[in-house]
Amino acid sequence: MRRSKTMEFGVGLFMIAGILGVIFLGLRVSGLTLSAPTQSFQLEANFANIGGLKPRARVTMAGVTVGRVESIELDTEWYDARVVLRLNSELEGQLSRDSTAAILTAGLLGEQYIGLSVGGDPETLAAGDTIRDTQSALVLEELIQQFVSNMASN
Amino acid sequence: MEALGRAGIFLAQSAIGVPSREGWRLWLQQMHFVGVLSLAIVLVSGLFIGMVLALQGYTLLVDFGAEQALGQMVALSLLRELAPVVAALLFAGRAGSALTAEIGLMKATEQLTSMEMIGVDPLRRVVAPRLWAGFVALPILTVGFSVVGIWGGYLVGVEWLGVFEGSYWSNMQSSVSFTNDVGNGMIKSAVFAVVVTWIAVFQGYDLIPTSEGISRATTRTVVYSSLAVLGLDFVLTAVMFGGL
Numbered sequence: 001m002r003r004s005k006t007m008e009f010g011v012g013l014f015m016i017a018g019i020l021g022v023i024f025l026g027l028r029v030s031g032l033t034l035s036a037p038t039q040s041f042q043l044e045a046n047f048a049n050i051g052g053l054k055p056r057a058r059v060t061m062a063g064v065t066v067g068r069v070e071s072i073e074l075d076t077e078w079y080d081a082r083v084v085l086r087l088n089s090e091l092e093g094q095l096s097r098d099s100t101a102a103i104l105t106a107g108l109l110g111e112q113y114i115g116l117s118v119g120g121d122p123e124t125l126a127a128g129d130t131i132r133d134t135q136s137a138l139v140l141e142e143l144i145q146q147f148v149s150n151m152a153s154n
Numbered sequence: 155m156e157a158l159g160r161a162g163i164f165l166a167q168s169a170i171g172v173p174s175r176e177g178w179r180l181w182l183q184q185m186h187f188v189g190v191l192s193l194a195i196v197l198v199s200g201l202f203i204g205m206v207l208a209l210q211g212y213t214l215l216v217d218f219g220a221e222q223a224l225g226q227m228v229a230l231s232l233l234r235e236l237a238p239v240v241a242a243l244l245f246a247g248r249a250g251s252a253l254t255a256e257i258g259l260m261k262a263t264e265q266l267t268s269m270e271m272i273g274v275d276p277l278r279r280v281v282a283p284r285l286w287a288g289f290v291a292l293p294i295l296t297v298g299f300s301v302v303g304i305w306g307g308y309l310v311g312v313e314w315l316g317v318f319e320g321s322y323w324s325n326m327q328s329s330v331s332f333t334n335d336v337g338n339g340m341i342k343s344a345v346f347a348v349v350v351t352w353i354a355v356f357q358g359y360d361l362i363p364t365s366e367g368i369s370r371a372t373t374r375t376v377v378y379s380s381l382a383v384l385g386l387d388f389v390l391t392a393v394m395f396g397g398l
Binding site for chain 1: 186190233291326327328330
């Protein structure tokens with residue numbers, strides 16, 4: 001009976017270790033948060049070329065993460081990319097109508113993210129509005145092509 | 155082909171059935187044997203594999219100035235591939251072979267036949283607890299493997315090689331998705347658990363009851379389950395991440 005008790009204890013400990021492991025993988029490794037999802041609102045932005053931008057990419061403002069890319073789809077009316085951004089609700093009604101969105105790259109080989117910068121228009125963007133002034137991703141191949149064709153014409 | 159058919163019927167007969175109070179206690183006993191006692195080998199291997207990954211990854215990534223991506227590399231390769239596969243291989247060697255030998259010896263010494271004589275179903279009494287213990291234990295062992303491996307990678311990468319701690323964790327967090335990476339790794343390991351335990355227990359139950367038969371069946375358990383794990387891993391990876 002004594003042995004059976006220590007065995008039960010060992011198995012219990014083993015199961016608890018498994019559950020704790022899953023919690024660790026969830027919180028620390030894949031970055032889930034226990035707190036309720038923060039209030040957010042959506043904005044849209046159309047880009048001529050998104051390069052390597054992916055859903056879940058960061059949206060930053062002055063380097064501070066303020067949201068994530070919710071989805072990316074092709075706009076068949078203009079044949080450009082429509083990117084839906086999900087931003088923290090504290091920015092709702094704070095971004096001026098002429099704010100700009102640019103696709104930037106973290107480091108030379110890093111992942112791509114969106115940088116927002118505020119303009120000067122007193123009118124502000126409401127949820128669901130579209131950011132007009134956008135700057136596409138820097139595609140290295142296009143740059144090289146331009147450089148080579150300039151060299152050739154010179 | 156016949157063996158596969160027998161194995162299928164065997165699995166269906168022994169895995170189904172409501173566990174009694176007695177069955178619960180037997181399951182606990184097997185859980186202790188296949189799970190808790192395998193913990194040491196699995197955790198130590200996980201630690202070393204995580205450390206080696208970090209070391210190799212660092213020498214490769216530092217050439218591109220991208221050593222911040224170390225955490226991401228260690229975590230993704232562990233969660234998606236290495237933890238389910240290596241834990242299953244170790245499990246086949248550590249627990250699977252022992253299950254085969256144990257059940258095989260029971261058969262050779264006619265314990266199984268005598269159980270039938272006194273009206274105890276050996277499938278429910280001997281086989282079912284072992285099957286279920288294997289099904290539950292391997293996913294838990296896989297989680298332990300990943301956690302210890304990621305910690306080992308942290309130890310080498312951050313403590314010894316001097317990767318910035320914040321970028322180790324934050325790059326990992328931004329690239330690992332709970333459902334896609336952790337979840338798919340768990341699905342893999344659950345599949346491997348069923349396959350490895352099934353092969354081990356069936357080989358033990360189906361062997362020729364001589365000492366030579368037991369040794370052959372034990373070898374077959376390790377060979378078949380390793381091949382099955384590696385083959386299935388390719389198929390599962392192709393379905394989960396390859397976009398097939």
